[in-house]
Amino acid sequence: MRRTVLKGLAILFVAFLFGGGALPANSNAADTIKIGFVADVSGIGATFYKSQKAAIDLFVQQTNAAGGVLGKKLEVVVRDAQLKPDIGANMARELILAEKCDFLIGPTSSAVALAVTKVSKEFKKVVYFHTSNTEALTSTDYQPFMFQVVPNTVIEGRGIAQFLSKKPFTKYVYIGPDYAYGHTQHNSFKERMAQLKPDAKILETIWVKVGETNYSPYIPTLMAKDPEMLFTSLWGGGSATFIKQAKPYGFFNKTGITSLYDLDMLRVAGMDMPEGQLGYARAAFYAIDTPQMKEFNQKYFDKFKEWPADWAIMAYDGLIALTDAIKKVNSVDSEKVVTAIGGLKFKSLRGDRFIRAEDHMMNAGIYVGTTTKDPKYKDFLIMKDVVEVPAEQVWFSLDELKKLQAGQK
Numbered sequence: 001m002r003r004t005v006l007k008g009l010a011i012l013f014v015a016f017l018f019g020g021g022a023l024p025a026n027s028n029a030a031d032t033i034k035i036g037f038v039a040d041v042s043g044i045g046a047t048f049y050k051s052q053k054a055a056i057d058l059f060v061q062q063t064n065a066a067g068g069v070l071g072k073k074l075e076v077v078v079r080d081a082q083l084k085p086d087i088g089a090n091m092a093r094e095l096i097l098a099e100k101c102d103f104l105i106g107p108t109s110s111a112v113a114l115a116v117t118k119v120s121k122e123f124k125k126v127v128y129f130h131t132s133n134t135e136a137l138t139s140t141d142y143q144p145f146m147f148q149v150v151p152n153t154v155i156e157g158r159g160i161a162q163f164l165s166k167k168p169f170t171k172y173v174y175i176g177p178d179y180a181y182g183h184t185q186h187n188s189f190k191e192r193m194a195q196l197k198p199d200a201k202i203l204e205t206i207w208v209k210v211g212e213t214n215y216s217p218y219i220p221t222l223m224a225k226d227p228e229m230l231f232t233s234l235w236g237g238g239s240a241t242f243i244k245q246a247k248p249y250g251f252f253n254k255t256g257i258t259s260l261y262d263l264d265m266l267r268v269a270g271m272d273m274p275e276g277q278l279g280y281a282r283a284a285f286y287a288i289d290t291p292q293m294k295e296f297n298q299k300y301f302d303k304f305k306e307w308p309a310d311w312a313i314m315a316y317d318g319l320i321a322l323t324d325a326i327k328k329v330n331s332v333d334s335e336k337v338v339t340a341i342g343g344l345k346f347k348s349l350r351g352d353r354f355i356r357a358e359d360h361m362m363n364a365g366i367y368v369g370t371t372t373k374d375p376k377y378k379d380f381l382i383m384k385d386v387v388e389v390p391a392e393q394v395w396f397s398l399d400e401l402k403k404l405q406a407g408q409k
Contacts, residue, residue, distance in 0.1 A: 033072045033102050033332050035322075036095025038088050038116050040108040041080035044211070047236070047264050048108045048131055048311050053078070054304050055312035056105070059319045062299075069323050070330065077101060081112045088112035092119040092127075102332045103127065103322060105315070106146075110134035110181060120145045126334045126341070128322055130314040133282075134180060138359035139396060139404035145334060147341050147360035149318045149348075151282055151391060153181055157188025158394035159366040160231070160258060160280050163387075165196035167278075169228040169256075171203055175218060175242070176233035178207035185233045192394070203227060208234075215242045219249050230257045240269035247272060261371065263309040266380040273371055273381045280366040280389075283313035283350060286377075287367055287386035293349045307377075314364075317348040321355065321362070359401055363391040 037056065041049045060074045068074060077099050081088030088107055095101040096119070104120060104127035106113050113132035120127040121143040128147050129137060135152040151159070172193075176182035186205070193200050203225040206218050222230060230251075234242055239259050246252065252274045259265075261279035281287070285297050285308050296316065300308045325340040326332060342357035355362050369383030396404070 031072055032075050033069055033326070034075050034077060034100060035103045035105060036092070036099060036101035037076055037078045037105040038081050038092050038095065038107050038112070039078050039105075040083045040112060041078070042082050044237070045083050045108045048309075051264070051309040051312035052108070052131065052315040055300065055308060055316040056319065058296075058300060058303060059316050063323065069326055070332070072332070074323075076105075081107050081109070081116075083107075083109045083112060085109075085111050085115035089115040089119050092116045093123075096123050096125055101125070103334065103337075105318065106130065106132055108132060108311075110137075113137060114141055117141060117143060117146050124334055126322065126325075126337050128318040130318045131311050135184060135396070136180075138361045139401060140407055142359055142405050144342070144360065145338055147318075147321065147355050147362065149321060149362045149364060150314050151364040151366050152361065152395075153184040154188045155364070155391050155395050156260070156280065156282075156366055157185040158192040159389040160368065161189045161192035162196060162394055163280075163368045163389055164229070164231075164258065164278070165193060165200070170197070170200045171226065171228045172200060172231055173204040173206075173222045173225050173227040173229075173255075174202050174231050174233075175206040175208065175215070175222065177210050177212075177235075177238070179210055182207070182233040186231075189231060202231075212238070213241055215245050219246050219251060223249065223251060223255070227255050230255055232257065232259045235260050236262070236265050237268050239265050240273075243269055243274070244272050247274070252277075261383060262311075263307065263380075264311075266371075266382065270380055275371050275373060275381065277371045278368065279371065279383065280368045281310055281383065281386075282364070282366065283310040283317075284367045284369075284383060284386060285310075285313060286374075286382050287369065288313075288350055290349065290351045292347060292351075296349050313349050317350065317353075317362075320348055321346050321353075356395075358398060359396070359405070361391070361395060363395075365390045365392075365394075 039049050064073045079091035106129035108131045110132040126145050133150045133152045135154045257277050259279050324346045325337050328340040329336045345354045365388045367386050369386035371381045372384040374382050
C-alpha cells in the first residue's frame with residue numbers, strides 16, 4: 001500500500017514539473033510568448049552566440065516596447081547545447097516541458113540542429129534555424145514545424161560555383177573540414193562547376209579534422225598543383241588561420257582563395273586578409289541596401305558598439321518571420337502558426353523574402369564580392385562590388401526535393 005502511494009506521489013510530482021493539466025499554469029503565461037533558444041554558448045560557438053543573442057535581445061526589446069505580439073511580451077530563455085547533439089535535444093525538451101516555451105530558436109551546430117528538429121517534430125513546436133545550415137533540415141530530415149533562414153550548404157556550394165564559372169579559372173584545389181558540412185559543400189560546388197564549366201577541375205582535395213589549427217603541412221601540397229584558385233569550406237577562425245599561415249609561403253602571389261567571408265572571419269583575419277580575394281557572405285551588413293538593414297545596423301551599433309555579424313542578421317530575420325506568422329494566424333499555437341509558414345512572405349533585413357512551402361526554406365541567397373580595405377572599417381576588410389546569387393537559381397529543384405524527402409524513413 002505504502003509503495004503504491006509513493007508511486008502515485010511520484011507521478012504527481014512529474015506532472016507538476018512538466019505541466020500536468022490538473023495543476024495551475026504560470027499566472028504570467030497568458031501575457032507572455034516564451035521562446036526557447038537552444039544555443040551553442042560555449043567553446044567555438046561562443047563568438048557566434050554573442051552576436052546571435054545580441055540581435056535577439058534587440059528584437060525583443062524593440063517589439064516589447066512597441067506593445068509586443070498580439071498584446072503579449074516576448075521572453076527568451078537560453079540553454080547551452082555545448083555543440084553536442086544529445087545535450088541539444090535534452091535542452092530542447094527542457095525548454096518545452098519545464099520552461100513551457102511556445103517556440104524554439106535553433107543552434108549554431110548543424111549536428112545539434114538535426115537533433116533539435118526531431119524534438120520539434122515530437123512536440124509539434126515551431127523552431128527556426130538561422131546559422132546551422134545543413135540542407136538535410138529541409139530535405140532528408142524535413143519536418144513541417146521547422147523553417148530555415150540561412151542559405152544552406154547546397155545553396156552556398158552551387159552559388160559560389162555558379163559565380164566562379166563565369167571567371168577564367170580552370171585549375172582549383174580544395175581544403176575543408178572532414179564532416180558533413182565540408183563534404184556537402186564540396187560536392188555541391190564540384191557538381192555545379194562540372195555542369196557549367198566542364199574544363200574546370202579540382203586538382204587536389206584535402207580533408208582536415210574538425211578543429212585543426214595547423215595547416216602548414218598541407219600548404220606545399222596545394223601549391224604543388226599550381227592552382228589558380230583555392231576553394232575552402234574552412235570557416236571562421238579556421239579560414240582566417242589558414243590565410244595567416246599561407247601568406248609566408250607566398251601562396252597568394254599566384255593563387256586566389258574563395259571562402260565564406262562572414263564578418264567574424266574578417267575580424268579575426270584583420271589586416272592579414274589579402275585584398276582582391278573573391279568570396280561570399282551569408283548576410284553582409286555593409287552590402288545589403290535596404291531601409292530595414294540600414295536602420296538595424298545603426299541601432300545594433302548604437303547598442304553594442306560593433307557592427308552586426310551575419311549570424312545576428314539571420315537570427316533577427318528568423319524572429320521577423322516567426323512573429324509575422326503568429327500575427328497572421330492570431331495565435332501562439334504552433335499547429336496553427338505552422339500553417340502560415342509555408343509560403344509566408346515577409347520583409348526581412350535582406351529585403352522582401354518568402355519561405356518555400358515545400359521545404360520551409362527561405363529564399364536566402366549568398367552575397368559574392370572581392371575583399372577590399374575601407375577607411376570606415378579600420379580593423380578588417382569588407383567586400384566590394386557585392387552581388388547576390390539568388391537562392392532560386394541554385395537551391396534544390398522541386399523534383400530533387402521530392403526525391404530526397406521521399407527517402408525519409
